[in-house]
Amino acid sequence: MNPLCTPRDHTFSRRAFLGGGLGLLASPLFAEAMKQRDKQVLFVWLDGGMSQLETWDPKPNTEFGGPFRSIPTSVPGIHFGELMPKLAKQMHKLCVVRSMCTKDNAHSSGVDRIQRGDPKNRGVPYPHFGAGVAKLLGPGTSGLPPYVWIKPGSGGFRAEDAGFLGPKYGSLAFGDGKPPDNLLRHPDISAEQDTARNELRQMLDQRFAKQREKRVVEANASVFDMAEKLMARADIFDTSKLPERDRDRYGRHDLGQHMLVARQMLEAGVRFVKVTSYGWDTHGDHFNSQTTMVPKFDQAFSAILEDLEASGLLKTTLVICLSEFGRTPRINGHVGRDHWPEAWSIAMAGHGVKHGMVVGETDERGTEVKSQPFDIGAAFHTWYQALGIDSHKVEFDNAGQPLPIAHDDMLPIKEALA
Amino acid sequence: MRQTWTFVIFGAFSILLLTGSALSAETFAQRIDALLFAKAPSQADDAEFLRRVWLDFDGGIPTADEARAFLADKTADKRTKLIDKLIAAPRFAVRMADAFHVMLMERRGDNETWKAWLVESFKTNKPWDAMVREMLAPDFLDEKQRGAGYFITRRLEKVGQQDTDYPGLTRDVGRMFMGIDLQCCQCHRHLSVSDYKQIDFSGLYAVFQNLKLQPADDKHKTPWLSEGLIAAKYEFVSVLTDKKAQTAPRIPFGEEVMIPASTGDEAWLVKPDRKTKEVGQPKFSPLREIAQRVPAPKNALFAKNIANRVWFLLTGKGIVEPLDLHHTENPPTHPALLELLGKELTEHRFDLRWLIREIAFTQTYQRAGAHQRHLTAEQQLRSFLIATGERERLEKNSKPDVNVDAIKYSLADFEKAFAAALANPAKEPVLAANPSLRSALFFRNSDHVQWALKPRTGNLIDRLAKQSDPAEDLYLTVLARLPDTEEKAQLKSWIAAHADDKSKALGDFAWALLSSTEFFVNH
Numbered sequence: 001m002n003p004l005c006t007p008r009d010h011t012f013s014r015r016a017f018l019g020g021g022l023g024l025l026a027s028p029l030f031a032e033a034m035k036q037r038d039k040q041v042l043f044v045w046l047d048g049g050m051s052q053l054e055t056w057d058p059k060p061n062t063e064f065g066g067p068f069r070s071i072p073t074s075v076p077g078i079h080f081g082e083l084m085p086k087l088a089k090q091m092h093k094l095c096v097v098r099s100m101c102t103k104d105n106a107h108s109s110g111v112d113r114i115q116r117g118d119p120k121n122r123g124v125p126y127p128h129f130g131a132g133v134a135k136l137l138g139p140g141t142s143g144l145p146p147y148v149w150i151k152p153g154s155g156g157f158r159a160e161d162a163g164f165l166g167p168k169y170g171s172l173a174f175g176d177g178k179p180p181d182n183l184l185r186h187p188d189i190s191a192e193q194d195t196a197r198n199e200l201r202q203m204l205d206q207r208f209a210k211q212r213e214k215r216v217v218e219a220n221a222s223v224f225d226m227a228e229k230l231m232a233r234a235d236i237f238d239t240s241k242l243p244e245r246d247r248d249r250y251g252r253h254d255l256g257q258h259m260l261v262a263r264q265m266l267e268a269g270v271r272f273v274k275v276t277s278y279g280w281d282t283h284g285d286h287f288n289s290q291t292t293m294v295p296k297f298d299q300a301f302s303a304i305l306e307d308l309e310a311s312g313l314l315k316t317t318l319v320i321c322l323s324e325f326g327r328t329p330r331i332n333g334h335v336g337r338d339h340w341p342e343a344w345s346i347a348m349a350g351h352g353v354k355h356g357m358v359v360g361e362t363d364e365r366g367t368e369v370k371s372q373p374f375d376i377g378a379a380f381h382t383w384y385q386a387l388g389i390d391s392h393k394v395e396f397d398n399a400g401q402p403l404p405i406a407h408d409d410m411l412p413i414k415e416a417l418a
Numbered sequence: 419m420r421q422t423w424t425f426v427i428f429g430a431f432s433i434l435l436l437t438g439s440a441l442s443a444e445t446f447a448q449r450i451d452a453l454l455f456a457k458a459p460s461q462a463d464d465a466e467f468l469r470r471v472w473l474d475f476d477g478g479i480p481t482a483d484e485a486r487a488f489l490a491d492k493t494a495d496k497r498t499k500l501i502d503k504l505i506a507a508p509r510f511a512v513r514m515a516d517a518f519h520v521m522l523m524e525r526r527g528d529n530e531t532w533k534a535w536l537v538e539s540f541k542t543n544k545p546w547d548a549m550v551r552e553m554l555a556p557d558f559l560d561e562k563q564r565g566a567g568y569f570i571t572r573r574l575e576k577v578g579q580q581d582t583d584y585p586g587l588t589r590d591v592g593r594m595f596m597g598i599d600l601q602c603c604q605c606h607r608h609l610s611v612s613d614y615k616q617i618d619f620s621g622l623y624a625v626f627q628n629l630k631l632q633p634a635d636d637k638h639k640t641p642w643l644s645e646g647l648i649a650a651k652y653e654f655v656s657v658l659t660d661k662k663a664q665t666a667p668r669i670p671f672g673e674e675v676m677i678p679a680s681t682g683d684e685a686w687l688v689k690p691d692r693k694t695k696e697v698g699q700p701k702f703s704p705l706r707e708i709a710q711r712v713p714a715p716k717n718a719l720f721a722k723n724i725a726n727r728v729w730f731l732l733t734g735k736g737i738v739e740p741l742d743l744h745h746t747e748n749p750p751t752h753p754a755l756l757e758l759l760g761k762e763l764t765e766h767r768f769d770l771r772w773l774i775r776e777i778a779f780t781q782t783y784q785r786a787g788a789h790q791r792h793l794t795a796e797q798q799l800r801s802f803l804i805a806t807g808e809r810e811r812l813e814k815n816s817k818p819d820v821n822v823d824a825i826k827y828s829l830a831d832f833e834k835a836f837a838a839a840l841a842n843p844a845k846e847p848v849l850a851a852n853p854s855l856r857s858a859l860f861f862r863n864s865d866h867v868q869w870a871l872k873p874r875t876g877n878l879i880d881r882l883a884k885q886s887d888p889a890e891d892l893y894l895t896v897l898a899r900l901p902d903t904e905e906k907a908q909l910k911s912w913i914a915a916h917a918d919d920k921s922k923a924l925g926d927f928a929w930a931l932l933s934s935t936e937f938f939v940n941h
Binding site: 002030086123145163167168172180182183185186188189193194198201202203204205208209212213216217219220221222223226227230231236286399401407 | 563602604605610620708740787788792838843854855856857858859860862863865868897909912922926927929930931933934935936937939
């Protein structure tokens with residue numbers, strides 16, 4: 001049996017993954033995946049479109065530069081917008097690509113398009129990056145769900161993120177940082193009772209497995225095991241028990257507290273953690289809103305970078321921060337900036353990417369990319385390769401049809417790869 | 419008219435055939451088995467057969483009494499009698515309606531009129547071709563038929579700013595009624611399936627893009643469809659070659675329907691009129707043409723598709739998989755079997771009840787250790803409520819009150835909770851119900867499950883607590899089989915170890931059985 005075969009009928013069983021001796025491990029792709037099992041991803045999504053001009057790629061004192069100054073960073077010669085003083089001190093950890101040039105300027109389609117890597121149209125929905133990583137690298141040794149999404153608003157199981165990979169690679173969304181339905185033990189059931197009856201269930205299953213198809217019992221066992229693991233780590237989304245100092249340091253706002261939950265998840269071993277912040281679509285009164293929004297981001301993102309470095313996790317974690325596009329250099333009649341996929345920036349850090357590096361540049365007014373422009377497909381190649389996945393060789397399997405994991409005509413951003 | 423006569427002739431012919439096969443003393447079920455097995459496979463024991471057949475034909479497990487009676491029955495033809503009893507029961511139509519609803523609508527939401535049409539169709543054993551004709555071109559003024567229209571109208575509902583999904587509807591007609599997924603042929607020839615051409619998609623698309631969803635009004639009790647005037651062929655371009663081509667309405671791999679030459683007033687049965695808001699009705703209805711041509715004996719894929727889907731429903735495996743990818747390079751696992759099923763089903767005028775009954779009689783269906791399937795959300799809910807003895811209480815309760823234990827929930831609450839925890843996501847073909855983290859957490863921690871396992875007058879735990887040796891009742895109720903000695907001893911020692919609260923101990927043991935793989939799968 002091909003381990004990377006069709007999503008509909010094949011189970012990426014954790015047991016199969018770790019148990020050995022099942023024949024699955026013979027595949028070189030699987031062996032490769034085994035080596036990768038400790039790599040993690042933090043994916044920060046600033047929904048609506050962050051302005052590159054007030055953050056990663058400032059153009060002070062130019063026609064479209066806006067009212068803010070730029071400030072030097074920890075890397076000589078590189079400047080950020082003045083609203084990001086904390087991140088400026090951490091530029092030596094970052095890799096900023098200022099030459100993104102993508103294709104969609106609508107939110108409704110752009111959000112999906114960017115997160116799916118905008119591959120060639122094969123008539124099937126592609127997985128989001130998180131689902132792709134969950135499929136290719138699996139849940140890892142933690143046994144926790146591989147793709148977790150921390151976001152304001154509602155939570156739940158988001159199957160649509162997985163596209164053709166099938167619902168099991170969708171995200172588990174923690175709405176407002178809260179756990180999914182039924183995560184906590186029922187109040188009428190004591191801890192001992194809960195453990196005892198669950199052990200009884202396992203015993204009954206083991207007995208049944210002797211007479212029946214093992215695969216069926218294993219499929220059931222693996223989801224109960226995952227539930228068990230998640231219940232045991234119910235603390236990882238609970239920020240109330242964290243030191244006050246951490247909560248202050250990350251910021252007492254959604255993005256800050258959610259980033260702190262993300263740190264907990266990464267420490268607990270979740271493979272892919274996405275954090276979303278909404279409200280970056282500033283068509284009007286842009287500059288006033290930047291003075292409140294960007295510092296919150298600066299605080300939360302710099303805090304997690306510091307902590308990941310201190311705990312050593314930054315060595316194995318790829319950190320990515322982006323939006324569906326940037327914002328127009330031209331300032332509109334409502335003192336706002338509109339959608340601008342033509343020239344914008346993404347930031348990366350951690351495993352597999354260069355540190356203290358800026359790739360590419362925009363022209364003086366920030367309207368166009370002056371160096372080689374990169375589409376999101378190039379970024380996907382970069383990220384997969386940073387995670388040790390050969391994005392030109394490894395393929396997804398769409399019910400028997402092999403499909404490239406990133407746009408087949410594009411190449412990684414070589415300058416960014418460590 | 420000609421079509422009707424063809425059917426009468428076919429009907430008479432098949433009676434002759436039937437008599438013929440009866441004479442040769444080989445039943446249809448035996449012919450099926452002969453194609454699959456050189457030697458008869460070992461047969462499921464009574465308990466294994468019992469649970470399988472109940473789940474397939476009733477949609478739930480048998481009660482302990484029903485299980486006990488069947489297991490004790492010593493007559494030779496008890497399996498045949500049980501199959502016939504279950505197929506004749508009112509539940510059969512509901513179970514089939516559930517299964518076909520999930521298959522045809524893929525969790526796009528529920529609709530009372532549609533559900534009622536499905537149940538009525540299976541109750542009266544409406545032939546499959548008639549059902550499909552009604553789904554494709556329903557008479558929305560006919561109370562008995564209009565529910566069928568939901569198949570199309572639901573798919574044409576606007577979602578936000580998105581365009582009306584005419585391509586999606588076109589694709590689903592191909593998938594559901596001919597077993598072909600033409601999605602890729604919207605823009606070019608299929609890249610991996612050489613049988614599927616862009617004209618196959620376009621010929622259907624020409625018909626469906628001509629529809630307009632109309633809201634319910636005084637005359638129509640449900641949303642309905644109007645058709646525009648088609649006077650010319652539909653033009654399409656391949657994005658790969660930029661080559662232009664055109665087609666009249668046409669079923670995949672079929673012949674084009676002649677577009678009548680009439681124009682102007684002549685073309686209309688009812689002329690559109692802006693003043694009276696009359697949308698008009700053209701004389702030429704491509705939809706009705708297609709609705710005659712898809713479900714027809716001449717269209718071999720029509721019979722093969724439904725035969726394959728019924729086989730899948732009863733055995734968990736399609737003869738062709740994916741179910742919607744019939745083509746020459748994806749041959750059936752058993753070509754002669756699919757050929758036979760398709761041919762005989764056509765000769766039996768698409769009588770699904772006949773086909774289901776025949777399959778149930780095969781040794782293949784009744785074999786030991788047949789392909790195990792996870793129960794669907796609907797099967798799990800019904801089985802869970804029968805096992806816990808809470809079904810009647812919930813059915814009676816129309817006014818739930820969270821503060822009163824006995825009426826805390828209604829059946830609708832449970833339906834919602836089980837669907838949320840167990841159902842596949844919308845628009846996913848339901849090939850297999852797979853266990854998920856969501857379902858595991860639901861069984862482990864939800865209040866619904868916990869509530870049903872508390873002792874309450876007349877429910878399972880209440881009943882077991884009154885017995886000195888409850889093992890037999892418990893195993894018959896939950897798993898439709900008797901416990902062996904080891905299992906009996908296990909329950910006894912469990913109760914002894916938790917002697918301080920027998921009801922709680924029984925609740926926990928029942929929970930473990932209800933959360934075990936054996937309960938989640940058919941046998």
